[in-house]
Amino acid sequence: MNYHSTRDKSAAVSAAQAIVKGLSPDGGLFVPQSVPRLSRFEIEALVKMNYNERAVDILKRFLTDFEREEIKACVDRAYNKEKFETDSVAPLYKLSGGTYILELWHGPTFAFKDMALQILPHLLTMSAKKAGIMDEITILVATSGDTGKAALEGFCDVENTRIIVFYPKDGVSNIQKLQMVTQDGKNVGVCSVLGNFDDAQNGVKEIFRDKGFAKELKEKNIILSSANSINWGRLVPQIVYYFSAYADLLKNEEISMGAEINIVVPTGNFGNILAAYYARRMGLPVKKLICASNANNVLTDFIATGIYDRNRSFKTTVSPSMDILISSNLERFLYDVTGCDTEKVIGWMNELQQNGRYEVDGETKELMSEILWAGYCDDESTLKTIKQTEEEYSYVVDTHTAVAVNVYGQYVKSTGDGTKTVIASTASPFKFSESVAYAVFGRDEVDGREEFEIIEMLSRRLGMRIPKKLSELKEKPVRFTQACEPADMKDMVKKLLEFERR
Numbered sequence: 001m002n003y004h005s006t007r008d009k010s011a012a013v014s015a016a017q018a019i020v021k022g023l024s025p026d027g028g029l030f031v032p033q034s035v036p037r038l039s040r041f042e043i044e045a046l047v048k049m050n051y052n053e054r055a056v057d058i059l060k061r062f063l064t065d066f067e068r069e070e071i072k073a074c075v076d077r078a079y080n081k082e083k084f085e086t087d088s089v090a091p092l093y094k095l096s097g098g099t100y101i102l103e104l105w106h107g108p109t110f111a112f113k114d115m116a117l118q119i120l121p122h123l124l125t126m127s128a129k130k131a132g133i134m135d136e137i138t139i140l141v142a143t144s145g146d147t148g149k150a151a152l153e154g155f156c157d158v159e160n161t162r163i164i165v166f167y168p169k170d171g172v173s174n175i176q177k178l179q180m181v182t183q184d185g186k187n188v189g190v191c192s193v194l195g196n197f198d199d200a201q202n203g204v205k206e207i208f209r210d211k212g213f214a215k216e217l218k219e220k221n222i223i224l225s226s227a228n229s230i231n232w233g234r235l236v237p238q239i240v241y242y243f244s245a246y247a248d249l250l251k252n253e254e255i256s257m258g259a260e261i262n263i264v265v266p267t268g269n270f271g272n273i274l275a276a277y278y279a280r281r282m283g284l285p286v287k288k289l290i291c292a293s294n295a296n297n298v299l300t301d302f303i304a305t306g307i308y309d310r311n312r313s314f315k316t317t318v319s320p321s322m323d324i325l326i327s328s329n330l331e332r333f334l335y336d337v338t339g340c341d342t343e344k345v346i347g348w349m350n351e352l353q354q355n356g357r358y359e360v361d362g363e364t365k366e367l368m369s370e371i372l373w374a375g376y377c378d379d380e381s382t383l384k385t386i387k388q389t390e391e392e393y394s395y396v397v398d399t400h401t402a403v404a405v406n407v408y409g410q411y412v413k414s415t416g417d418g419t420k421t422v423i424a425s426t427a428s429p430f431k432f433s434e435s436v437a438y439a440v441f442g443r444d445e446v447d448g449r450e451e452f453e454i455i456e457m458l459s460r461r462l463g464m465r466i467p468k469k470l471s472e473l474k475e476k477p478v479r480f481t482q483a484c485e486p487a488d489m490k491d492m493v494k495k496l497l498e499f500e501r502r
Ligand SMILES: *Cc1c(COP(=O)(O)O)cnc(C)c1O
Pocket: 111, 112, 113, 146, 229, 266, 267, 268, 269, 270, 271, 272, 273, 321, 322, 400, 426, 427
């Protein structure tokens, strides 16, 4: 199967090329030329498989230029006991009669980004080999927290790659910073930027655009690449866990084959929910996809009105990984619901670029709301939901998952729909421990305490062991203390590359 851009159907590339390139040169995103479908029997066959076998089964339908054994090798390197603290990789927890929590945070950095970033480096190096690229791949990442660490863990000591991560000096949580500056690995570099996330992001984008620099690096057999969520190689592994959740529901006899389910996803860049949409397109019986946002509710408005408008103030919330005003992966969704209408997509994306706003036509809006239901909740409701969920079910969710739980409550209230529902849980409650502790214990109990003390309090309350990689952080030596101005990021890349070359 081949891939082409959401803005141009004429130039086809292989899966390997799509993964190596990341973004299409015309600014569009790579999409498969057709979406494979699973028959009833093929979905039922997943029930007997373990997570890795399910992953191979789904991935091979998209990565048709890979051998089955190659995909299996990538899958086994990504999802194993050393990396994931549970055998089932993405276990399903039954919260109540018809509500299930899909725990996507048992990987090394305690957030769902591991599901894709543990396997992407292996898909990428294999793709590069297939595309005949002999150069070393250097990944540049600007992060607001979760992606940077997950990418560092994923690329750590992967042959023929290096990774450099920039984070805003005062823009990440304490734990997130510690996670990054103590990162192991011979091929990693981390640097703080004296600015905010946008400064770091723009700095990285500028380096990517710098043709002279690319040439300079190429002479040293280095090419730059990115690991952000518009890469197809990050999206496709996320489709797997929705099929896996359905297979687990069948296996546990919670549903019978063919029964529809709803899926709720706490959404930022629209990557995770897009994977659920692809699963639906592939034949997974999904009734509604419920898109949950925090106070940055651009998507809620969009799905309600058909108007996407990023001209609003950016809000900092207790669910920071969803603080985003431009959801890049929406482009793939629009491409698909318009029946692959590149003209429309180009028009809207140009308007977004120029005016920060676009409006889709009535038909597209209609199609969208047949599939999607959207809602949002603010910080106060997020914390309340954490408390209520604990009281009602003795189960503690993190702030991002709490947004999803809250919005699902709104959905049920507004529609009365009793369809069984899977809620994607995107982070461990330990990862955003301070906010979770505020919700569970109240501010008075938490203020003034050290982060690790709070984590221990939570651990006792939840009856949950602190993940090993989290407790280790306290003692780990800091390896990276570099800081630079946004304008000096390119020099820092050079310096870090030299440093590692010795
Ligand atoms: C990245 C992230 C999200 C948002 O996922 P998208 O694919 O960007 O929509 C939600 N929750 C957590 C914890 C995340 O790290």
